[in-house]
Amino acid sequence: MIVLGSNELRADVFDRDLCIGCGACVSLCPYFKSYNGKTAMLFPCTRPQGRCFAYCPKVEVNLDEVSRYVFGADYSPDPLGRYRFIKISRAGSRAAPGNVQAGGTVSSLMIYALEKKRIDAAVLTGSKGLLPVPVIVTDPAAVRRYGSSKYAAAPVCEAFNQAVNEGYERIGVVATPCQALALAQLRRNPLGEEGFIDRAALAVGLFCTWSLDYREFKKFIAGRVDISAVKKCDIPPPPAEIMEIHTDDGRVEIPLGELRKLIPLSCDYCIDMTAEFADVSVGVLEGRADMNTLIIRTERGQDLIDGAVEEGYIEVDDIPDESLEHLLTAAGNKKRRALKKAFDEGMINTGGAGRRSYLRIDGAILDKMV
Ligand SMILES: Cc1cc2nc3c(=O)[nH]c(=O)nc-3n(C[C@H](O)[C@H](O)[C@H](O)COP(=O)(O)OP(=O)(O)OC[C@H]3O[C@@H](n4cnc5c(N)ncnc54)[C@H](O)[C@@H]3O)c2cc1C
């Protein structure tokens, strides 16, 4: 993997408007800050290599290298990435997670992981108005406060870096696909730092087709909804084509067509809908607002799910064929759209040295994906 410094990060990510604000470059040095839904580079640093570049999910990521670290095998062209099983799931009787987005699987798994001391801290995302605010949680009972989706990118990896700085040893993270990719990159110790220990003990991924630019979303919503009264946002499955904003006074519907203008450019290049580098990935089950789709990917993900089912924290069932088919189509469509855009713009490197691009993928695998 090529590891460069913050000057190259600026050229490849900030100048191309590809920063998604994941926060992986923040809290490592004094030069990067998250502010009001964006990441700012405060000062140019001249070091030739830095963790900022090494962890960023929007530089030229070598998917084979990341995949080999997480799965012990090359990147898979499957629309859902590498996985063991796909199930449907929801919270079990032991977890009763409170305000959740769908089946409450994610909150229940984090409660389970904290209660059983599989992790000593969980990085979750709460909110301040519409602004997603990552938090470090150690009390299982507090997990319930941070359920439900905030539809803007959040500096989750910054909170992970802070948790490492604070001395937590086994950190669990709930992450969107771009955040999960950053996390997988930093776990590999890409700079070969002496004494490095991988502190990411669990990555629970969220499906994500797109997010919204927080600042644009806030401007758009002001005047239509009292932002201080927003309790939850939800995107019901097709053919609804709306976002529902639930407030203290009721519910407002916004057509998705109007919101699509507020999607950051970076999401257009994102090939991952299902958090392919997480231990387990969770989405909404189409047509069942109270259930999740659950993808079990790694050995430790499998172990977590087996334990959580056995102890009644979650319930699982087989995924209906039709749901699996829809999932494969949605994830495949997102991948093809993004790959085509990146390819047409010369942003894919299929192996040659050449200029730095956005993704490095083996040519044969690329052919299978498109
Ligand atoms: C930006 C975004 C886009 C999404 N798009 C899709 C989609 O296209 N299809 C689909 O099936 N599912 C999508 N999801 C996931 C879905 O909304 C649910 O989060 C998921 O199904 C888990 O449901 P649950 O009931 O188990 O979640 P809960 O138990 O309510 O837990 C939700 C968890 O998500 C975390 N979280 C909330 N917002 C963020 C954020 N911005 N960044 C990181 N973590 C966050 C919270 O900390 C909480 O732990 C998206 C989520 C987000 C945040």
Ligand code: SF4
């Ligand atoms: S690491 Fe994340 S926050 Fe930093 S530049 Fe890359 S995408 Fe932006």
Ligand code: SF4
């Ligand atoms: S679409 Fe991709 S880049 Fe955009 S927020 Fe979701 S995971 Fe991140």
